[in-house]
Amino acid sequence: xxxxxxxxxxxxxxxxxxxxxxxxxxxxxxxxxxxxxxxxxxxxxxxxxxxxxxxxxxxxxxxxxxxxxxxxxxxxxxxxxxxxxxxxxxxxxxxxxxxxxxxxxxxxxxxxxxxxxxxxxxxxxxxxxxxxxxxxxxxxxxxxxxxxxxxxxxxxxxxxxxxxxxxxxxxxxxxxxxxxxxxxxxxxxxxxxxxxxxxxxxxxxxxxxxxxxxxxxxxxxxxxxxxxxxxxxxxxxxxxxxxxxxxxxxxxxxxxxxxxxxxxxxxxxxxxxxxxxxxxxxxxxxxxxxxxxxxxxxxxxx
Amino acid sequence: xxxxxxxxxxxxxxxxxxxxxxxxxxxxxxxxxxxxxxxxxxxxxxxxxxxxxxxxxxxxxxxxxxxxxxxxxxxxxxxxxxxxxxxxxxxxxxxxxxxxxxxxxxxxxxxxxxxxxxxxxxxxxxxxxxxxxxxxxxxxxxxxxxxxxxxxxxxxxxxxxxxxxxxxxxxxxxxxxxxxxxxxxxxxxxxxxxxxxxxxxxxxxxxxxxxxxxxxxxxxxxxxxxxxxxxxxxxxxxxxxxxxxxxxxxxxxxxxxxxxxxxxxxxxxxxxxxxxxxxxxxxxxxxxxxxxxxxxxxxxxx
Amino acid sequence: xxxxxxxxxxxxxxxxxxxxxxxxxxxxxxxxxxxxxxxxxxxxxxxxxxxxxxxxxxxxxxxxxxxxxxxxxxxxxxxxxxxxxxxxxxxxxxxxxxxxxxxxxxxxxxxxxxxxxxxxxxxxxxxxxxxxxxxxxxxxxxxxxxxxxxxxxxxxxxxxxxxxxxxxxxxxxxxxxxxxxxxxxxxxxxxxxxxxxxxxxxxxxxxxxxxxxxxxxxxxxxxxxxxxxxxxxxxxxxxxxxxxxxxxxxxxxxxxxxxxxxxxxxxxxxxxxxxxxxxxxxxxxxxxxxxxxxxxxxxxxx
Numbered sequence: 033x034x035x036x037x038x039x040x041x042x043x044x045x046x047x048x049x050x051x052x053x054x055x056x057x058x059x060x061x062x063x064x065x066x067x068x069x070x071x072x073x074x075x076x077x078x079x080x081x082x083x084x085x086x087x088x089x090x091x092x093x094x095x096x097x098x099x100x101x102x103x104x105x106x107x108x109x110x111x112x113x114x115x116x117x118x119x120x121x122x123x124x125x126x127x128x129x130x131x132x133x134x135x136x137x138x139x140x141x142x143x144x145x146x147x148x149x150x151x152x153x154x155x156x157x158x159x160x161x162x163x164x165x166x167x168x169x170x171x172x173x174x175x176x177x178x179x180x181x182x183x184x185x186x187x188x189x190x191x192x193x194x195x196x197x198x199x200x201x202x203x204x205x206x207x208x209x210x211x212x213x214x215x216x217x218x219x220x221x222x223x224x225x226x227x228x229x230x231x232x233x234x235x236x237x238x239x240x241x242x243x244x245x246x247x248x249x250x251x252x253x254x255x256x257x258x259x260x261x262x263x264x265x266x267x268x269x270x271x272x273x274x275x276x277x278x279x280x281x282x283x284x285x286x287x288x289x290x291x292x293x294x295x296x297x298x299x300x301x302x303x304x305x306x307x308x309x310x311x312x313x314x315x316x317x318x319x320x321x322x323x324x325x326x327x328x329x330x331x332x333x334x
Numbered sequence: 335x336x337x338x339x340x341x342x343x344x345x346x347x348x349x350x351x352x353x354x355x356x357x358x359x360x361x362x363x364x365x366x367x368x369x370x371x372x373x374x375x376x377x378x379x380x381x382x383x384x385x386x387x388x389x390x391x392x393x394x395x396x397x398x399x400x401x402x403x404x405x406x407x408x409x410x411x412x413x414x415x416x417x418x419x420x421x422x423x424x425x426x427x428x429x430x431x432x433x434x435x436x437x438x439x440x441x442x443x444x445x446x447x448x449x450x451x452x453x454x455x456x457x458x459x460x461x462x463x464x465x466x467x468x469x470x471x472x473x474x475x476x477x478x479x480x481x482x483x484x485x486x487x488x489x490x491x492x493x494x495x496x497x498x499x500x501x502x503x504x505x506x507x508x509x510x511x512x513x514x515x516x517x518x519x520x521x522x523x524x525x526x527x528x529x530x531x532x533x534x535x536x537x538x539x540x541x542x543x544x545x546x547x548x549x550x551x552x553x554x555x556x557x558x559x560x561x562x563x564x565x566x567x568x569x570x571x572x573x574x575x576x577x578x579x580x581x582x583x584x585x586x587x588x589x590x591x592x593x594x595x596x597x598x599x600x601x602x603x604x605x606x607x608x609x610x611x612x613x614x615x616x617x618x619x620x621x622x623x624x625x626x627x628x629x630x631x632x633x634x635x636x
Numbered sequence: 637x638x639x640x641x642x643x644x645x646x647x648x649x650x651x652x653x654x655x656x657x658x659x660x661x662x663x664x665x666x667x668x669x670x671x672x673x674x675x676x677x678x679x680x681x682x683x684x685x686x687x688x689x690x691x692x693x694x695x696x697x698x699x700x701x702x703x704x705x706x707x708x709x710x711x712x713x714x715x716x717x718x719x720x721x722x723x724x725x726x727x728x729x730x731x732x733x734x735x736x737x738x739x740x741x742x743x744x745x746x747x748x749x750x751x752x753x754x755x756x757x758x759x760x761x762x763x764x765x766x767x768x769x770x771x772x773x774x775x776x777x778x779x780x781x782x783x784x785x786x787x788x789x790x791x792x793x794x795x796x797x798x799x800x801x802x803x804x805x806x807x808x809x810x811x812x813x814x815x816x817x818x819x820x821x822x823x824x825x826x827x828x829x830x831x832x833x834x835x836x837x838x839x840x841x842x843x844x845x846x847x848x849x850x851x852x853x854x855x856x857x858x859x860x861x862x863x864x865x866x867x868x869x870x871x872x873x874x875x876x877x878x879x880x881x882x883x884x885x886x887x888x889x890x891x892x893x894x895x896x897x898x899x900x901x902x903x904x905x906x907x908x909x910x911x912x913x914x915x916x917x918x919x920x921x922x923x924x925x926x927x928x929x930x931x932x933x934x935x936x937x938x
Contacts, residue, residue: 044365044368044372046361046365048358048361051831052684052831053355053657053682053683053684054682054684054830054831055682055684055696055828055830055831056652056681056682056696056699056700057830057831058680058682059650059652059679059680059681059682059700060681060700060703062679062680063648063650063679063681063700063703063704063705064703066648066677066679066705067705070648070677070705073368073372075361075364075365075368076360076361076364077358077361077362077365078355078356078357078358078360078361079355080354080355080356080357083831083832083903084832084903092357092358095358096358096361096362096365099362099365099366099477100365101365101368101369101372111872111873111902111903112871112872112873113871113872113873114870114871114872114873114874115871115873115874170870170871171871171872171890171892171893172892172893175703175893176893224357226356226357226359227353227354227356227357227359227385228385228386266416266472267414267415267416267417267472267473268413268414268415268416268473269413269414269415269416269417270416270417286473288473288474289473289474289477289478298413299385299386299413346667346670346674348663348667350660350663355657375670375674377663377666377667377670378662378663378666379660379663379664379667380657380658380659380660380662380663381657382656382657382658382659394659394660397660398660398663398664398667401664401667401668401779402667403667403670403671403674526659528658528659528661529655529656529658529659529661529687530687530688568718568774569716569717569718569719569774569775570715570716570717570718570775571715571716571717571718571719572718572719588775590775590776591775591776591779591780600715601687601688601715
């Protein structure tokens with residue numbers, strides 16, 4: 033067993049890229065894997081990361097990591113392909129579980145910060161190597177470097193067989209998402225806007241509690257375009273019983289499937305309604321005149 | 335063998351959702367299945383159902399059901415996730431075949447009508463259970479409830495092991511698509527607009543025959559935007575020999591791959607040309623002055 | 637072994653279509669394959685070929701072919717489905733490799749030119765059969781003809797068992813992409829615009845050399861919208877050190893992952909910047925006043 037990183041054992045190869053599906057890029061990854069590891073199960077996490085958006089890719093990997101079984105996690109969002117940025121493979125112990133560590137124990141991708149958040153979820157980087165660069169083509173490391181490396185790791189080759197070791201401390205990292213709070217207020221970056229228009233925030237319920245807003249039934253959202261009350265709900269459809277003045281959809285705040293706070297709408301896109309996008313900073317604060325125990329529009333809607 | 339529903343035996347897990355592919359939702363389903371049933375073949379039917387569109391999802395499942403081998407069919411279009419709507423698993427005998435029943439014999443998804451049309455194709459619901467709801471997260475039952483249930487059913491667990499039984503009669507159903515006809519006319523809802531712009535109608539060739547239009551070489555389509563002659567064709571490219579006045583594309587009526595009538599264009603989108611969408615009602619009637627045996631524009635185009 | 641075409645042996649079934657992913661078409665292909673060949677690995681190359689675009693599909697298959705392992709290659713872009721165009725299966729020896737021929741040795745699809753470019757890469761067509769047409773439905777040969785044929789070939793059935801032989805010379809071919817050159821200039825068609833907006837040209841580095849531009853550090857691109865200097869680079873991010881006048885992004889010319897010349901931008905879409913699309917013809921010539929050894933904007937940008 034190389035270093036302290038656990039053996040991958042049986043498992044899958046998990047892929048996340050910004051390649052999209054309109055071209056054959058993803059097919060080329062699968063074909064490259066299959067040539068070296070014909071029996072490897074391959075799971076496409078998503079290939080819909082916006083082009084070149086390393087931060088969005090990193091956050092998606094962080095969301096995925098706790099839900100994956102053993103195997104090799106490949107991330108490719110790589111605007112610097114072909115330059116001095118290093119192709120790397122990382123070893124992690126896996127995330128703690130009742131029956132011992134689990135989850136992927138090998139990560140493969142560019143050294144541009146994409147992988148480190150997920151590696152943290154998986155116990156941190158305990159071993160790292162630099163993958164040799166291709167000599168012929170330099171623009172498709174997914175096909176030429178990362179997929180073959182993942183196939184070899186899945187098949188049981190030790191990390192150290194793939195390239196010279198590098199100091200994990202030297203790996204490029206990304207800034208943390210914005211989160212700040214005080215008495216009665218909380219500021220958080222929008223981490224993600226999903227297909228349904230839900231706005232995932234860089235804050236969790238405990239952050240809201242720390243700001244003294246944990247028991248508020250309604251909070252006020254301040255955003256670049258104005259202010260908006262948010263009803264605390266447990267499910268999207270609970271918002272059906274509320275109706276904002278002038279027929280505008282009621283918006284809610286719930287704890288999403290990743291345990292993060294999210295601004296949501298029932299059968300609609302909160303992102304479109306508010307005109308907001310990933311990366312923007314929002315502020316939540318207490319709603320004056322709307323004590324926690326009272327739902328502001330419930331009366332008229334029921 | 336639980337009840338009268340056949341055993342799933344070897345087969346696949348078939349997935350249909352409105353999750354899209356831009357996020358990692360579908361990847362999470364695959365990862366959840368793989369943790370419990372690492373060897374299960376998984377077939378993605380489509381994840382492109384419009385968000386929240388239970389009716390569109392239901393119709394896609396009906397189209398798919400006759401063409402699937404044995405296994406477990408999972409449908410997730412679920413705007414009510416987290417509310418009182420029940421997560422369910424259903425048992426069906428499979429559809430009749432020359433060598434005995436075939437097709438999926440287990441269906442998994444929300445009790446909102448999504449599954450019942452496909453269940454009907456597969457012989458009807460002969461057994462049903464309510465799946466326990468997750469305690470921690472309530473917004474991603476696909477990952478937390480439906481995928482694990484499908485994996486367990488695929489692995490051979492009996493339906494009754496997954497939850498308490500429920501009366502199939504209590505399952506939520508959807509209204510049937512609109513179809514009406516009389517002497518010389520037929521009204522039908524647009525069931526589906528596909529990627530190519532073909533408009534699938536809630537009518538089959540026998541419905542056209544019942545209306546006395548079975549032998550018409552041309553029928554007249556009445557739609558909200560006007561009238562349009564449709565040439566009966568057997569293949570898209572047959573329309574090349576016709577040309578509407580002023581160079582407008584000729585439109586046709588054919589029997590599509592699901593046995594439904596469809597309004598089509600050759601290498602073009604009938605939906606765009608006519609400005610029509612799923613859910614609209616169209617009327618077909620005899621074309622005056624265009625006897626069945628005469629193709630109205632064939633003369634000038636040849 | 638039928639004819640001179642090699643046996644497919646173990647391998648995968650590779651799929652490329654214009655079906656898109658919004659509908660269940662691709663799922664139906666997978667389901668049809670799985671019923672006849674439950675264990676066949678299936679690789680989706682892409683289903684994002686523009687609707688009806690046989691030329692785009694053909695070029696994508698040519699790009700894919702050199703990178704595939706053994707198996708069966710299925711291509712479906714088929715506006716003539718249901719007409720006199722023939723469904724075919726082709727046998728190829730595979731492309732030359734150090735350890736003998738490799739790559740897919742069976743190709744399946746419509747006889748409309750889609751497959752022939754890839755067949756050429758795979759050693760040429762040495763055997764061909766016409767697949768029987770379906771009797772019931774005529775609009776979904778992917779599900780009813782091509783997927784079943786691919787499954788049977790993957791499972792080891794000889795090509796001759798699938799239909800009557802046809803003369804490979806009778807197969808429909810497509811015109812070659814445009815490429816012309818003279819002393820100091822080169823004209824080439826845009827073969828492909830990928831998701832990132834890179835413009836792949838129908839020219840390779842040796843064509844540039846033949847035109848006497850092989851050592852030019854900058855070439856001039858003439859296109860319908862004007863002129864544009866292109867810096868020869870090895871990787872996208874090298875363009876960061878250049879800045880065009882007035883802040884316009886610098887564009888580059890590199891050898892892409894298929895060995896073709898491509899017009900590219902760093903973290904941006906060259907296609908959008910230039911307003912160009914696949915099929916257009918571009919001209920490259922020497923840049924006056926920009927000798928090869930000098931980078932025109934490097935001075936001011938560093």
